[in-house]
Amino acid sequence: MKLVSMMRRMAAMAACLPVALAMGQDAPAAVTVIHCPSLFDSAAGKMLGPTTVVISGDKFQKVEPGTQSEPGATVIELTGATCLPGLIDDHVHLDMEFGRNAYMEAAHLNFANMVLRSTLYARRTLLAGFTTVRNVGDHDYDTVSLRDEIAAGRVIGPRIFTAGPPISTTGGHADWSNGLSMDLQGDPGPLQSIFNGPDEARKVVRLHYKEGADLIKAMPSGGVMDLGTNGSGPQMSEDEIKALVDTAHDYGMKVAVHAHGAEAIRRSVVAGVDSVEHGTFMDDEDIRLMKEHGTFYCPTVYTGQYVAEQAKKGMYPPAVTRKALEVGPQIMKTVTRAYQGGVKFAYGTDAGVYPHGQNWEDFIYLVKAGLPPAYTLQMATINAAELLGHQDELGTVSAGKYADLVAVPGNPLDDIGAMSKVSFVMKAGVVYKRDGQEVLTQ
Ligand SMILES: [Zn+2]
Incomplete structure (x- = not known):
């Protein structure tokens, strides 16, 4: 009896699948631009200067030096902060x-x-x-x-x-x-x-x-x-x-x-x-x-x-x-x-x-x-x-990887204590914390 009801549930779920997939295809990926006054380059172990990070959907799309803009994008200014990979x-x-x-x-x-x-x-x-x-x-x-x-x-x-x-x-x-x-x-x-x-x-x-x-x-x-x-x-x-x-x-x-x-x-x-x-x-x-x-x-x-x-x-x-x-x-x-x-x-x-x-x-x-x-x-x-074993998806702020990015005030290379004051958190393109406050996502 239990097995039969489980199989029915699976059949019902399978019937919904094409609709869900179609919805996913239609939704245009939102684009966000983050202006980082400095960014920790984790591959090189060095601090970079002002950097623009462009996020499309759940991934980083572009990482460029300087303060760039992107038409139609939501812009986040992280003034006074250091950005790091999640x-x-x-x-x-x-x-x-x-x-x-x-x-x-x-x-x-x-x-x-x-x-x-x-x-x-x-x-x-x-x-x-x-x-x-x-x-x-x-x-x-x-x-x-x-x-x-x-x-x-x-x-x-x-x-x-x-x-x-x-x-x-x-x-x-x-x-x-x-x-x-x-x-x-x-x-x-x-x-x-x-x-x-x-x-x-x-x-x-x-x-x-x-x-x-x-x-x-x-x-x-x-x-x-x-x-x-x-x-x-x-x-x-x-x-x-x-x-x-x-x-x-x-x-x-x-x-x-x-x-x-x-x-x-x-x-x-x-x-x-x-x-x-x-x-x-x-x-x-x-x-x-x-x-x-x-x-x-x-x-x-x-x-x-x-x-x-x-x-x-x-x-x-x-x-x-x-x-x-x-x-x-x-x-x-x-x-x-x-x-x-x-x-x-x-x-x-x-x-x-x-x-x-x-x-x-x-x-x-x-x-x-x-x-x-x-x-x-x-x-x-x-x-x-x-x-x-996921270095292709995580660990650096690079195009194609998951858009996981955090920010701390000041420079953690001068004062590692800055790592206790994370003020901004983005995971897979979604902002969970901004200006030190939790952002409600649900
Ligand atoms: Zn343990």
Whole structure:
């Protein structure tokens, strides 16, 4: 009965399709001209002078020096501002925000609460200037649905590429049954994103593909925020990681790994993962291997500081407190060493462990760790787009790419703090924020 009604719905939808397509063809693309007093050229890592950006529909049509006009176009003057490509955060968790009650809430919240909150977090993220995010770990594929609802224009938020739920081994960092009494644990397996052995690794990746994930996020080392005792030791064998990576790549999906310890990082890089997240205890051999393999590093540097601060205030259970105090100070030093060692960086914050909408905090801490301001802006634009595998559509203000553009007051190369004051946000040609105020689009 259920199947019959579903098929009827699909038939009705198919009947409407030609009408919808015809409507799309008839609508002329609106043209907008933006006058930028200066524009960050993310490909060259340089600031350009006055620039005219012409947008047609959801794409950039022309980018020209000087102040040009276009007949019949809507004109936006961004006086006193610096324009940048829409920002990209390659490490967020849009369906959670880790507060004092997080561990209690995990047991008591309804799934719907998490989903509803994710719409608020998505909106905050977009208004902070992040027009694209990579969601690396959710609950039951809820960010697959969030991605699709945002893409359809029914929810306001950034463009999402999502990994679905994080993949872990039994008792590992993302085994959600850790800490539950034994009679509540059940026996989570691939359907719950928990696996053991290469065969189950292949199955868990295929299940993610089937459910609509864009990429894979795996947890080959312990972590800080779970209740386990070891925050950095390996939790996947080499053949397990290799099976995950090879299968994911077969399906055109990239692999991001959460890894704190040196051995877990080494195993992951050798297996061919696309990015290492956190990388706290990365050693010189890991740095050498990451450079050799072209593995991206998403350092989540502010989260390291944030969890250490929260731990000092007694916000976490004792097991988490101990690990948080260890990780925070270490991560700044690792960022400096990895940059000096020639590792490629992409901007990834772990927003969700700290409040969404403050994704700019990492710019401040990356500069404190010694990275040039221009490089941190490249991390959040062209590099982040490359890690997504969408550098042809995102990451620079160039003709033919999605019209994602933000503006900040002043010059972020002189004062990186400007990145906390995003005053203008356009995503795919639609303005969501102007003069520092949200623009109502619905
Ligand atoms: Zn994370």
